[in-house]
Amino acid sequence: MKQRLEKLVERFGIPRLIIMAFVLALFILGSLTGLSTAQLLSASLVRFGMNGVLVLAMVPTITCGVGLNFGLPVGVLCGLVGALISMQLELKGFVGFISAILFSLPLAAIFGWLYGWLLNRVRGQEMMVGTYVGFSSVAFMCIFWLLAPFDNPELIWAIGGQGLRYTLTLDNHFGKVLNEFLLLKIGDLEIPFGLVGAFLLLCLLSQLFLRTKVGLAMQAAGDNPRFARAAGIDVPRMRSLGAMLSTILGAVGIIIYAQSYGFLQLYMAPLMMAFPAVAAILIGGASLARATVGHVILGTFLFQTLLTIALPVTSHIIGGDISEVARLIVSNGMILYALTRAGGGR
Amino acid sequence: MAQALRMQSITKKYYGTTVLKDVSLEVDQGEIHALVGENGAGKSTLMNVLFGMPVIHQTGGYEGEVYIGGQQVDILTPADAMALGIGMVHQEFMLIPGFTVTENIKLNREKSRPSLLSRFFGKSLEILDMEDMARDSRAALDKLGVGIEEWLPVAGLPVGYMQFVEIAREIDKENVRLLVFDEPTAVLTESEAELFLAAIKKLAQSGMAILFISHRLDEVVAVADRITVLRDGEVVGRLSREEAHLDRIAELMVGRRIERPSLPPRAKEPSDDDIILDIRDLMVDMPGERLNGLNLAIRRGEIIGLGGLAGHGKVAVANGIMGLHPAAGEVLKDGQPLPLNDPAEVLRQGLAFVSEDRRGTGLLLGDSIEHNIVFTSLQAQDRFLKEGFLPGSMLKLQDSAQIRKHALQMIKELDIRCRGPEQPVRTLSGGNQQKVCLARALTLSPEILFASEPTRGIDVGAKSLVLDLLVEFNRRMNMTVVITSSELAELRQICDRIAIIYQGRLVGILEPDAPDVEYGLMMAGGKRAGVS
Known part of the structure; x- marks a missing residue:
């Protein structure tokens, strides 16, 4: 019995157990202090759905052997450009949302492939190089936002009329379209089936992809490149493909994120986008070499729930806001923990 | 003194x-x-x-x-x-x-x-x-x-x-x-x-x-x-x-007296009239095992051994032809040039390889037995796939039922000792891991099988099993087998001919029952008169 319990703990991983216990404790604390558990849960579900795809974007790179995609801002930027084009063309509602995704796809494919090409040149340093690719592309795009030929008055600075604004509201475009689609209300509890469903659908597609011929080839390329080569697989190509898929998911992810948030954030906002996603998948039990869709779902849920309920609960108890601090400690601590342990949980 | x-x-x-x-x-x-x-x-x-x-x-x-x-x-x-x-x-x-x-x-x-x-x-x-x-x-x-x-x-x-x-x-x-x-x-x-x-x-x-x-x-x-x-x-x-x-x-x-077991006879003995693989001036840049211009003609249906001391390039032959290390030169299969440095094409042409680096190149250690067995065939030959949700052969889904059936059959045929087809190969013994490698090669139904150091690091009982399997593949399926081994004794047990490689070149080809002296001398680089 004791042995079986130990085995269970080992399989599940101690960090996950601690975080779960912590989340549970926060919920209990929250209800004790009179906060509505239903509201906390609703908010958590929204956060879960809006961040999930960005976390899912980590799976292709880990699978193909590139590691965690710290260069996620590349995908995020492509998504932002897609969304801006859709807004410039005054496309509204679902049409605007879908067209934003469609506009961003070719961009994400091209830049993702280039990013993969670069990563193939720096084997063994992918995560370090990816981090700086992300940082420098964000900086570069700051110039682009100023010079880009968008002239929809809603998008550009009101005074002067040159350059895009810092934060663009999506209210008149595709804000909340997915959040309000198939929204189920039971008393205080709101379940955003549309948003969560869209995320789970993408998870399912990813899972199916991993069982296709090319998906299997990608896993082998990540697992054991020499084995893959012996089986006739073009390993660098698989790695490029992984980076490309991750970038595409990053683009789709930010559009879903933005519609839920209600705003499009430009300039320096995408800079740190990769870190919460990385932390979430690691909390879910992924390692630098292995990640499954299950890790994504569990990790996103735990991480986002933690952040969502920590804010009201702590501010209620302490009277101040330590959620931002907690977020930084948890996310960066988790990344540090995973980087020092190459193995990771299964 | x-x-x-x-x-x-x-x-x-x-x-x-x-x-x-x-x-x-x-x-x-x-x-x-x-x-x-x-x-x-x-x-x-x-x-x-x-x-x-x-x-x-x-x-x-x-x-x-x-x-x-x-x-x-x-x-x-x-x-x-x-x-x-x-x-x-x-x-x-x-x-x-x-x-x-x-x-x-x-x-x-x-x-x-x-x-x-x-x-x-x-x-x-x-x-x-x-x-x-x-x-x-x-x-x-x-x-x-x-x-x-x-x-x-x-x-x-x-x-x-x-x-x-x-x-x-x-x-x-x-x-x-x-x-x-x-x-x-x-x-x-x-x-x-x-x-x-x-x-x-x-x-x-x-x-x-x-x-x-x-x-x-x-x-x-x-x-x-x-x-x-x-x-x-x-x-x-x-x-x-x-x-x-x-x-x-x-x-x-x-020196050791080799007992050569009587191997099953063949309908037609291989001969120089029917060459399946003609290797001409093959150079392979494999670290520590460089090959500097090998010429060797392999007869259809034979078991040929590649012998020689470590570091002289014998294992580079298979690695070079299979495209795992940069190679130059010319290799003709059935008279047609075989592309070098293109593993996928070589596999499609009916060549298979059991690597000497079993745990490094030979297996996906964390993956299941069944995946290891079918993987190469699935990738190179498009077998074990079914139509997926999107068109295109790259997006076909794996056919788990077919994979399971094939794996069970292989486990039985090759007597792989395991808990089941889902067991990760990491947990198998060396001998059983090698059988998984052989099963994968067999799944490709190759015309030519390269087996590099097939018995390295496995126990004595498993050794003879592996050798028996190679003979069986050869006799039953008329598979041409090229074995590279550091153990001369095992080459002399099952090979028809043994080519000795010294400093990246062929020194000579010996019959399995040639005197020990000849072997010793050739492995030390000496060429003798009267050697075929």
């Missing part, structure tokens, strides 16, 4: 397997003593005992005694060995390229004089006495009779000179009485080797005892005063300079 080293009745077991049995060895001062034997004969183990390597003591130590200069000693660590005046010249160079010859020779034994800082902060801040160090280095190099300038940086020196620097470092140590050379000439060119042999002769004349481990029998005969031959962990011959003939040593080294 005074005795420098005596190893008396050394016996060493690794986990119940005896690797050295009652081995005795004596080296006198001023003598060059050669130790020869095939790969795996026990030479390295004996040297590990002499140097007190941790691997010996972690596995239960050894039996027998070691005497240095007539005194019985216990050598428990490499530091003990060094303190007793035993020097070792490594096979790989342990030199720092950016340092000069002097700095390398004196590394960690620098001469220094006090400085202002060292008065306060201790000896590690003393100033190096470069002049004194250079003088010592010069003396050591002169002792070897080589004219390398001691101030040159090591980077850029010819390989042979690096070897000399390595030796100079050893003889510069004041107390060194016995020098051990492990395959020192393996990386040298012929003229460098000559220089080297002259140098060690000079060293021996100055009174140094030298233990010389080599595969090159001609060198051994040329310089050694006495020769000890090891085979399967036993001393099978002690020869003095007068008795030492190439033929005699070669025979002792290889």
Whole structure:
């Protein structure tokens, strides 16, 4: 019995157990202090759905052997450009949302492939190089936002009329379209089936992809490149493909994120986008070499729930806001923990 | 002459397997003593005992005694060995390229004089006495009779000179009485080797005892005063300079009566009229196993063995043809050129490979048995797939039911001992892992199967099973099998012909029942008249 319990703990991983216990404790604390558990849960579900795809974007790179995609801002930027084009063309509602995704796809494919090409040149340093690719592309795009030929008055600075604004509201475009689609209300509890469903659908597609011929080839390329080569697989190509898929998911992810948030954030906002996603998948039990869709779902849920309920609960108890601090400690601590342990949980 | 080293009745077991049995060895001062034997004969183990390597003591130590200069000693660590005046010249160079010859020779034994800082902060801040160090280095190099300038940086020196620097470092140590050379000439060119042999002769004349481990029998005969031959962990011959003939040593080294089991007959014996694979001037850039222009014609339906000593390129043949290491040259299959450096195409053309690097290249260790078995076939031949949710062959889904069925059949046919097809291959024994590799190759239904070191690292029972399987593939499916092995005995058991590779080239092809002498000589690079 004791042995079986130990085995269970080992399989599940101690960090996950601690975080779960912590989340549970926060919920209990929250209800004790009179906060509505239903509201906390609703908010958590929204956060879960809006961040999930960005976390899912980590799976292709880990699978193909590139590691965690710290260069996620590349995908995020492509998504932002897609969304801006859709807004410039005054496309509204679902049409605007879908067209934003469609506009961003070719961009994400091209830049993702280039990013993969670069990563193939720096084997063994992918995560370090990816981090700086992300940082420098964000900086570069700051110039682009100023010079880009968008002239929809809603998008550009009101005074002067040159350059895009810092934060663009999506209210008149595709804000909340997915959040309000198939929204189920039971008393205080709101379940955003549309948003969560869209995320789970993408998870399912990813899972199916991993069982296709090319998906299997990608896993082998990540697992054991020499084995893959012996089986006739073009390993660098698989790695490029992984980076490309991750970038595409990053683009789709930010559009879903933005519609839920209600705003499009430009300039320096995408800079740190990769870190919460990385932390979430690691909390879910992924390692630098292995990640499954299950890790994504569990990790996103735990991480986002933690952040969502920590804010009201702590501010209620302490009277101040330590959620931002907690977020930084948890996310960066988790990344540090995973980087020092190459193995990771299964 | 005074005795420098005596190893008396050394016996060493690794986990119940005896690797050295009652081995005795004596080296006198001023003598060059050669130790020869095939790969795996026990030479390295004996040297590990002499140097007190941790691997010996972690596995239960050894039996027998070691005497240095007539005194019985216990050598428990490499530091003990060094303190007793035993020097070792490594096979790989342990030199720092950016340092000069002097700095390398004196590394960690620098001469220094006090400085202002060292008065306060201790000896590690003393100033190096470069002049004194250079003088010592010069003396050591002169002792070897080589004219390398001691101030040159090591980077850029010819390989042979690096070897000399390595030796100079050893003889510069004041107390060194016995020098051990492990395959020192393996990386040298012929003229460098000559220089080297002259140098060690000079060293021996100055009174140094030298233990010389080599595969090159001609060198051994040329310089050694006495020769000890090891085979399967036993001393099978002690020869003095007068008795030492190439033929005699070669025979002792290889010598074992091979019982060749009667193999099943074939409808049609393979012959030179029907060549399936014609290898012409194949060059393969595989680190440590370079192939420099191999010509070999492989007959359809035969089992051909590739033999030769480690480092001479025999394993590069399969790795090069399968596209795993950069290759150049020409390979014709059924008269049509086979593309080199394109693993996918080679697999499609009906060639399969069981790698010598089982855990590295051969398996997805964390993955299940069934995936390992079907993976290559699925990728290269589009088998075990079903229509997916999107068109396109790359997006076809794996057909789990078909995979399971095939895996179960293979597990039964090849007798893979496991809990089931989902067991990760990491948890299988070496022999069963090798069977999974063979099952994968078999799943490809290849015309030609390359099996590199198929029995390496697996136990005796599994060895014969693996060999039997290869014979069965050959006879039942008329599969042409190319086996690369360091164990000549197993090649001679099942092969129709055995090609011996030396320094990246073919020296000759022997019948399995050819005399031991011929094998020994060919593996040492000697060509003989009358060899087919």
